[in-house]
Amino acid sequence: MISFIGRSVIQKIITLFFVSIVSFLIIHIAPGKPSQVDPMNPKFTPEMVERFQKEFHLDKPLHVQYLYFYKDLFTGETVSWKDNQSVLKKIWERFLNSLPLFIVGTIITWTLSFPIGIRSAIFRGQFYDRSATFLSYLLISIPGFFFAYVLIIFVVNQFHVPVIGMETFGIGDGASLPYIFMDRIWHLLLPSVLGATGGIAVLSRYVRSQMLEVEGQDYIRTAWAKGLPPEQVHYKHALRNALLPFVTMFGLILPGLIGGSVIIESIFSWPGMGRMAYEAILARDYPVILTVNFVSAVLVLAGTFISDLLYLVVDPRIRL
Amino acid sequence: MTNDNTLISVQDLKVYFRSGHECARAVDGISFEIRQEETVCLVGESGCGKTVSALSILGLIQTPPGEIAGGQIMFQGKNLLELDEEDMQKIRGNRIAMVFQEPLTSLNPVFTIEDQIGEAISIHKNIGSGELRDCCIKLLKDVGIPSPVQRLKDYPHQLSGGQRQRVMIAMALACDPDLIIADEPTTALDVTVQAQILQLLKSIQETRSMSILYITHDLGVVANIAHRVYVMYSGIVTEQGNAAQIFHHARHPYTQGLLASLPSRSKRGKRLFSIPGTVPNPAYKPAGCPFHPRCPHAIPICGKEYPKMCDYGQAHLARCPVLFKNSHNPDKPEPKSI
Numbered sequence A: 001m002i003s004f005i006g007r008s009v010i011q012k013i014i015t016l017f018f019v020s021i022v023s024f025l026i027i028h029i030a031p032g033k034p035s036q037v038d039p040m041n042p043k044f045t046p047e048m049v050e051r052f053q054k055e056f057h058l059d060k061p062l063h064v065q066y067l068y069f070y071k072d073l074f075t076g077e078t079v080s081w082k083d084n085q086s087v088l089k090k091i092w093e094r095f096l097n098s099l100p101l102f103i104v105g106t107i108i109t110w111t112l113s114f115p116i117g118i119r120s121a122i123f124r125g126q127f128y129d130r131s132a133t134f135l136s137y138l139l140i141s142i143p144g145f146f147f148a149y150v151l152i153i154f155v156v157n158q159f160h161v162p163v164i165g166m167e168t169f170g171i172g173d174g175a176s177l178p179y180i181f182m183d184r185i186w187h188l189l190l191p192s193v194l195g196a197t198g199g200i201a202v203l204s205r206y207v208r209s210q211m212l213e214v215e216g217q218d219y220i221r222t223a224w225a226k227g228l229p230p231e232q233v234h235y236k237h238a239l240r241n242a243l244l245p246f247v248t249m250f251g252l253i254l255p256g257l258i259g260g261s262v263i264i265e266s267i268f269s270w271p272g273m274g275r276m277a278y279e280a281i282l283a284r285d286y287p288v289i290l291t292v293n294f295v296s297a298v299l300v301l302a303g304t305f306i307s308d309l310l311y312l313v314v315d316p317r318i319r320l
Numbered sequence B: 001m002t003n004d005n006t007l008i009s010v011q012d013l014k015v016y017f018r019s020g021h022e023c024a025r026a027v028d029g030i031s032f033e034i035r036q037e038e039t040v041c042l043v044g045e046s047g048c049g050k051t052v053s054a055l056s057i058l059g060l061i062q063t064p065p066g067e068i069a070g071g072q073i074m075f076q077g078k079n080l081l082e083l084d085e086e087d088m089q090k091i092r093g094n095r096i097a098m099v100f101q102e103p104l105t106s107l108n109p110v111f112t113i114e115d116q117i118g119e120a121i122s123i124h125k126n127i128g129s130g131e132l133r134d135c136c137i138k139l140l141k142d143v144g145i146p147s148p149v150q151r152l153k154d155y156p157h158q159l160s161g162g163q164r165q166r167v168m169i170a171m172a173l174a175c176d177p178d179l180i181i182a183d184e185p186t187t188a189l190d191v192t193v194q195a196q197i198l199q200l201l202k203s204i205q206e207t208r209s210m211s212i213l214y215i216t217h218d219l220g221v222v223a224n225i226a227h228r229v230y231v232m233y234s235g236i237v238t239e240q241g242n243a244a245q246i247f248h249h250a251r252h253p254y255t256q257g258l259l260a261s262l263p264s265r266s267k268r269g270k271r272l273f274s275i276p277g278t279v280p281n282p283a284y285k286p287a288g289c290p291f292h293p294r295c296p297h298a299i300p301i302c303g304k305e306y307p308k309m310c311d312y313g314q315a316h317l318a319r320c321p322v323l324f325k326n327s328h329n330p331d332k333p334e335p336k337s338i
C-alpha cells in the first residue's frame, strides 16, 4: 500500500516534469511575442520592450528561461505581464470564485444523473426510460449558450432577479445579510444548473449503460435465484458493481475546475478561473497561461491519484 | 403418473422467445417429474432448452423477450407459474435453489463469501448475526472447503474454480431446500475437480435427502449420479427412464447416438462417433419428428407426423414410433443399435 502510493507519487512527479517542458515549448513555438502584448499601447516603446525582455530574461537561451520561470513559480514570484500582480495570488482568488460554481454544479450533476440513469436501466424500454433518453439527447444537442440565454430571459422576466455576475452590483451598501445571501444564491444557481445540464445528460446515459451491462451478468441471475427482492438485486448487487468505473471518473472531474466553465463564466460574467485563463491567452500573458497550465496538470494528476486510491478501496480485486 | 412422493411435476411447459417476427420455441412442451430424494438428470446437446426449463421453474425467464406459452409447474400443491413475484421470492433459494454453470462469474466479485452466503440465509430466515456466521462456517465445512473461518472474509477471485463452485453449492444449501437445480455445475471445471463436485452433490443428496435436478450434456456423468433420466432434444423430451434403461436399453435413436459418442475403454484409439448435423434452430424447427434430419432410422412419415411417446413398460418411454413398431413386430428385425 505505502509502496504503491510512493510509486504513484514519483510517477506523477515525473509526468509533471515532462508536462512542464512540453507546455513551455508549446508556448514558445506559438506565434506572437510578449512585445506584442499590446502593440496599440503608445507606452510600449522599443526601450520598454528591451527593459521588459531583460526583466523577464527573454534574452537568455530557452532552457535558462525555463529554469527561471519554474524557479519563480515555486518561490511564488511569478508576476503577470499585464498588471505585474502575483500570478499565484490571482489564481487563488479566481479559484475561490470558481469553487462554489464547481461544487454546486457537480453536486447537481451527480445527484441527478445517478437516480435517472439507474431508473432508466431498471425500467429499460419503458416510458420512464424513453422520456429520459429523449430529454438527454435534447439537452446534449442544444448548445449551452443558447440554453443559457433562454434561461436568463425566463428567470429575469419571471422572478425579476438579476443573475449576471457573482452578486448584484452595489448590493453591499446597506442591504440586510439574508438579502445579500439570497442574492448570492440566485446568482450561483443559474450558472450551476446550466453547467450541470450537459453533464446530467451525458452522465445519466453513461450510468444507464453501465447499469444495463451489470444487470446482464451471471451474478445478478444468482442474486435473483437466491430469492432476493428486486431492490436488493438492483441497488446492492448491480449498483455496487456499476459504480466502479465512476470512481475513476470522480477523480477526473477535478480539472473541470479550470476548463469546464469558460462559456458559462463568460455568459454570466463570473470572475472564475476558466475566464481568467481565456483572457490570459488573448492577452498573451505567458506567466499566467503557463501557471494555469501547470496547475491544471497538477489537478489532473491529483485526480488520477485520488481515483487510484478510491479504486483500491472499492474494488476488492485490486490488492497490492 | 403423479404419485404421492412427487416433489415437482412439470407438465407440457412451453417457453418461447420472440424477437421481431421470429419465435424461438426453446422449450416446446416438456413434461417431467422429480420425486422426493431423487436425482433426476436432464440430458441433451447445447441449445436444446435445458437451462430455459430450469430457469422457468424458478420464474427467472426474462419477459420480454421470453414468454411462458403454456403448461404448469406443480410444486408442493401450487402451480409456480401462477404465483406472484413475492411468493416466488419465498420459494427461490429457500425451497428450490440453483447452482449455475459458471462459478467464475456467478458470484458477485465485490462481496465477501460470508456476505453472499449469509444473505442467502438471512433473506429467508430470521436469525442473529452471530448465528448467521456459524451457519456460514458450517455450510462451508459441509461442502468441503478447508479452513472455512478464514475463507469467510475472502472475495470470489481469491478462490479456485472448484472452491467457487463449492461456495455456490453452499449458498444453494443455505436454507435446506427441497430441490437443488444444478445446471451443468462441472462443465467449467478441470476433470479431477469435476469428479469431486459430482461426488459432493451425490453425498449431499444422500445425507440431506433432498432432490436434485442435474442438468448436463454429458451422458457419462449421468451414469454416476442419476436415478432417472430425461433426454431432451430441441425443446422436447425424447426419452425417459431409469439410469439402467437409458444406458442399456436406449429406445430412441438420439439417445443411442449420444451413447455411441461416449468415450469408453473398448473404443480406445478409435475415432469417436458423433451424431451428424446440428440441433435445429429453435425458431425454424423441422416439421414432424425434430430429429428426423439427423436420424439414421428416419422414414418418410417422420418428416410429417409429430411422434407420440411410446411406452416400453416400467416407466420407460421413448418418442419414436418407428423403433417401437419394429421392436413389437417379430417379422422385422430390430434395427441394429448404432
Ligand SMILES: Nc1ncnc2c1ncn2[C@@H]1O[C@H](COP(=O)(O)OP(=O)(O)OP(=O)(O)O)[C@@H](O)[C@H]1O
Pocket: B017, B024, B026, B044, B045, B046, B047, B048, B049, B050, B051, B052, B053, B062, B065, B066, B217, B282
Ligand atoms: N434470453 C434469450 N433470448 C432469446 N433466446 C433465448 C434466450 N435464452 C435462451 N434462448 C434460446 O433458447 C434455446 C435454448 O437455450 P438453453 O440455454 O436452454 O440451452 P441449453 O440446453 O441450456 O444449452 P447449453 O448446454 O448451451 O447451456 C437457445 O437455442 C436459445 O436460442
Ligand code: SF4
Pocket: B252, B253, B254, B289, B290, B291, B292, B293, B295, B296, B297, B298, B299, B302, B307, B319, B320, B321, B322, B323
Ligand atoms: S420418429 Fe423417425 S426421425 Fe424421429 S427418431 Fe424415430 S425414426 Fe428417427
Ligand SMILES: [Mg+2]
Pocket: B050, B051, B052, B183, B184
Ligand atoms: Mg445451459
